[in-house]
Amino acid sequence: MKKGFFRILMVVLCISVLAVGCGKKNQVELNVYNWGDYIDESVLQEFEKKYNIKINYDTFTTNEDMYVKVKAGGSHYDILIPSDYMIKRMIDEGMLEKLDMSNIPNYKYIDSKFKNLEYDPNNEYSVPYMWGTVGILYNKKMVSEKPTSWKVLWDKKYAKQILMMDSQRDSIGITLKMLGYSLNSKNPDELEQAKQALIEQKPLVLAYVVDEVKDKMIAGEAALAVVWSGDAVYCIRENPDLDYVIPEEGSNLWFDAIVIPKGTQHKKEAEMFINFLCETDIAYRNADYIGYSSPHTEAVKRLPKEITSSRHAYPQEEDLKKCEVFVDLGSILKEFDRIWTEVKSH
Amino acid sequence: MKKTWAAYPYIFWIIIFTIVPMGLLIYFSITVKTPTGTIISMDNFRRFTEPIYLKVLARSLTLAAISTVCCLLLGYPAALFLSSRDLRHKNTMVLLMVLPMWMNFLLRTYAWLTLLERKGLINTLLGKIGIPPLNLLYNDFAVVLGMVYNFLPFMVLPIYSVLSKIDHSLIEAAEDLGADPLRTFLKVRLPLSLPGVMSGITMVFMPAVTTFVISRLLGGGQYTLIGNLIEQQFLTVGDWNFGSAISLMMMLIILIGMGFTSRYEKEQEGGGLW
Numbered sequence: 001m002k003k004g005f006f007r008i009l010m011v012v013l014c015i016s017v018l019a020v021g022c023g024k025k026n027q028v029e030l031n032v033y034n035w036g037d038y039i040d041e042s043v044l045q046e047f048e049k050k051y052n053i054k055i056n057y058d059t060f061t062t063n064e065d066m067y068v069k070v071k072a073g074g075s076h077y078d079i080l081i082p083s084d085y086m087i088k089r090m091i092d093e094g095m096l097e098k099l100d101m102s103n104i105p106n107y108k109y110i111d112s113k114f115k116n117l118e119y120d121p122n123n124e125y126s127v128p129y130m131w132g133t134v135g136i137l138y139n140k141k142m143v144s145e146k147p148t149s150w151k152v153l154w155d156k157k158y159a160k161q162i163l164m165m166d167s168q169r170d171s172i173g174i175t176l177k178m179l180g181y182s183l184n185s186k187n188p189d190e191l192e193q194a195k196q197a198l199i200e201q202k203p204l205v206l207a208y209v210v211d212e213v214k215d216k217m218i219a220g221e222a223a224l225a226v227v228w229s230g231d232a233v234y235c236i237r238e239n240p241d242l243d244y245v246i247p248e249e250g251s252n253l254w255f256d257a258i259v260i261p262k263g264t265q266h267k268k269e270a271e272m273f274i275n276f277l278c279e280t281d282i283a284y285r286n287a288d289y290i291g292y293s294s295p296h297t298e299a300v301k302r303l304p305k306e307i308t309s310s311r312h313a314y315p316q317e318e319d320l321k322k323c324e325v326f327v328d329l330g331s332i333l334k335e336f337d338r339i340w341t342e343v344k345s346h
Numbered sequence: 347m348k349k350t351w352a353a354y355p356y357i358f359w360i361i362i363f364t365i366v367p368m369g370l371l372i373y374f375s376i377t378v379k380t381p382t383g384t385i386i387s388m389d390n391f392r393r394f395t396e397p398i399y400l401k402v403l404a405r406s407l408t409l410a411a412i413s414t415v416c417c418l419l420l421g422y423p424a425a426l427f428l429s430s431r432d433l434r435h436k437n438t439m440v441l442l443m444v445l446p447m448w449m450n451f452l453l454r455t456y457a458w459l460t461l462l463e464r465k466g467l468i469n470t471l472l473g474k475i476g477i478p479p480l481n482l483l484y485n486d487f488a489v490v491l492g493m494v495y496n497f498l499p500f501m502v503l504p505i506y507s508v509l510s511k512i513d514h515s516l517i518e519a520a521e522d523l524g525a526d527p528l529r530t531f532l533k534v535r536l537p538l539s540l541p542g543v544m545s546g547i548t549m550v551f552m553p554a555v556t557t558f559v560i561s562r563l564l565g566g567g568q569y570t571l572i573g574n575l576i577e578q579q580f581l582t583v584g585d586w587n588f589g590s591a592i593s594l595m596m597m598l599i600i601l602i603g604m605g606f607t608s609r610y611e612k613e614q615e616g617g618g619l620w
Contacts, residue, residue: 068584160481166567168582207484207566221464337583345402345570 028269029054032079033070035256036061036211038130040289047276053269061210062167070095070261077261078270084255085169085326087126088119092328096125097260103271106278114295117255118325126257127274130292132229133253133315133323134170135246137213137236142223150178150247153224154197159204163216163225166208168340169326170252171198174226177249183324186332191339198343208344217242228254230292233313237291244312250322255295374590390591399575399592406572407599409486409561410554413493414501417550418543420494421501425542426535428502429509440506447499455492455563462488462564484566492560500549508542509535544607552600572596 032044036059044055058077060066063086069075070090082090090096101107107127114128136147142161143152153162153174165171173183175194185191206222213225218239227235232244258277260270276282280298287294287303293313294300300308308314329336378387393399428439446454461467462482469479482488512535520530558573565571570578572592579589 062582064582064584068581071584072586202568205566205568208568209566219463219465337585341570341575341578341583342398344568345398345575 027052027054028266029056030079030266030269030273031056031058031075031077032273033058033060033066033075033077034079034081035059037214038081038256038290038292040285043277043282043285046282047273050276051269051272053272055273064168073263076263076265078264078266079273080259080261081129081256082259083326084117084119084257085328087257087259089328089330090259090261091120091125095262097262097264097267098124099127099260099274100267100271103268104275104278106275106280109278109280109283109296109298111295111297111300114255118327119255120257126259127278128255128257128295129277130230130287130290131253131255131295132293132313133246133320134165134174134226134228134251135232135244137217137225137227137232137242137244139217139220139223139239139241140243141241142220146243147224147245148248150174150249153226154178154201154204156204158223160206161223162201162205163213163222164201164205164208165213165226166210168336170226171208172336172339173252173326174247177247177251180249183252184327184329186329188335191335195339195343198339199346202343202346214238228292229312229315230290233291233307233310236312246315246319246323248322250324253320253323253325255325371590371593374587375594376591378587390588391595393588394591394595402570402575403572403595405569406555409489409493409569409571410551413490413497413554414547414551416490416494417498417501418547421498421546422505422543425502425505425509425539428506431514443502444499451496452559454496455560458488458492458495459483459563462491483564484568486569488564489561489569492564493554493557496560497550497554500553501546504545504549505539505542508539512538548604548607551603555600556596 030053032055034057038059039057041057044057047053048055060069063083066080066082067086067089070077070080087096101123104127110128114131115123120126136150136152138147138152143158152158153164172191172194175197176183176185176190179190179193179197181187181190181194185194207216209216213227214231214235216222217225217227217235220239220241227244229244232242236242236244258274260267260274264270277286278296280296280302283294283296283299284302287296287299291313294303300314311319375390376386376388377384378389424443427433428436428443433439459466463469464479464481464483466482468482473479516534516538517530520534525533555571556573556576558571558577561569561571561574576589576592576596579585579592583589
């Protein structure tokens with residue numbers, strides 16, 4: 001008798017190991033995958049309260065990280081916020097759901113400048129969230145004259161005071177720009193030159209970082225950093241010694257947009273969430289909190305004048321003249337991977 | 347009968363969490379994705395022998411070896427001190443040694459970031475006595491420091507446990523026969539403590555050679571170690587096949603290392619935490 005009981009106990013134990021995590025849910029859960037530091041998190045709680053939907057919020061550091069995780073499957077995200085070229089790639093690979101715009105009436109607030117862009121020409125898959133540029137954030141006390149060119153990042157004067165971005169498309173992109181090429185170059189010669197330039201620059205670089213750049217620059221740990229415009233706005237607000245510039249060679253103009261990946265169980269709720277993010281009040285709070293530029297017409301009107309008139313956050317046409325939007329490079333991306341691995345392990 | 351039934355959950359556990367993942371790792375490492383489908387190939391291993399990756403491997407092994415030696419040099423005297431018989435409050439001392447390990451590993455490493463920064467605590471204090479700020483962060487020194495700091499207890503504890511198990515009458519006998527303290531140490535304590543030293547070395551070297559957090563945080567992303575390379579293949583590049591091949595090569599290297607130490611430990615009574 002005792003032995004029989006013991007057997008049953010062991011079988012139960014085995015089954016219970018398998019059964020863990022298969023509990024029943026009666027509340028809808030939305031899995032949101034966004035960039036780090038890219039939302040006012042109180043907005044999420046407000047959504048949970050208003051619609052009785054639970055949000056599991058998760059963050060990524062680069063588009064490539066996000067893509068690999070979603071592509072590998074098993075992550076079950078309902079909402080993603082990637083950038084332009086990554087959205088194009090995901091559309092081409094059939095990874096995204098078409099949106100039902102009748103569920104997203106607040107889409108009307110999005111400035112038409114941000115509609116029908118190359119990555120989603122018919123506005124079928126994405127709703128713009130934020131936009132911005134890549135540029136140089138510098139400390140006026142540590143850099144004698146205002147930088148105008150990417151070349152300042154190769155200036156030996158600033159050895160060990162330069163922070164580069166640990167994101168392959170951005171870092172290789174600005175190097176191509178510095179050399180006078182397109183940041184969407186597929187030319188092996190030009191890419192090789194960019195690689196050599198990055199290797200040559202490496203001894204001058206203090207560190208390759210992404211989100212840590214803000215703390216470091218605010219604390220005055222480095223003189224120059226490659227940053228996204230919104231991070232620059234945030235840092236300047238915290239430390240008035242800092243300033244941001246889009247170098248004269250031109251830079252990257254980017255758009256981040258909200259999309260729904262294929263395989264979601266809660267498309268309707270995900271669209272509710274997108275619509276919620278496009279409510280004027282919510283879009284305003286997000287833009288104000290994270291410092292990036294909003295494509296939302298009403299939210300922009302509400303932002304303080306000194307932000308919307310600042311050329312950091314809302315650059316003028318002439319600042320953007322030489323800027324390019326990333327395009328998906330397809331199979332050449334492998335080459336970018338190789339270059340970046342080589343630079344970082346040099 | 348009872349005993350075999352009791353083992354089932356563990357066998358089940360090992361199959362799910364060791365055998366199956368190992369099988370997947372091997373499968374991924376010997377296959378390559380091509381546009382026409384997945385084919386069996388040794389390309390991943392061949393790629394690992396390219397100079398750029400061998401350089402990463404060499405750097406990882408060197409940094410790990412340096413950290414292990416530092417841990418040994420710092421840890422052995424500490425263990426000797428802790429095991430000495432006339433030490434008061436011995437348990438408190440051992441507890442203090444282990445105490446930092448109760449805190450999260452990441453937090454402890456982040457703490458070093460703020461200590462080593464150019465405007466961090468150490469440089470501020472140095473500045474007070476007129477020394478210009480030093481570049482302490484984002485170099486070999488910072489990475490080795492992070493490894494030594496985090497893994498030192500793994501060196502001290504096995505040595506300590508072997509040393510405190512040494513039969514004291516052996517030491518007394520040596521002293522009775524006229525050996526001075528140095529000779530007693532060299533002829534009695536040191537040889538008897540070697541099993542502890544061996545397990546200490548394995549326990550420090552293995553995590554040190556595969557770490558990617560320490561090199562990422564304290565190396566500023568410019569110190570690609572083998573752990574970073576593997577992480578990059580899985581998380582950024584998405585080349586699981588190559589990532590698996592590197593992981594397997596790494597396991598092979600560790601296995602060879604383990605072979606050496608365990609052969610040694612068989613001869614003596616093994617000590618330590620294994």
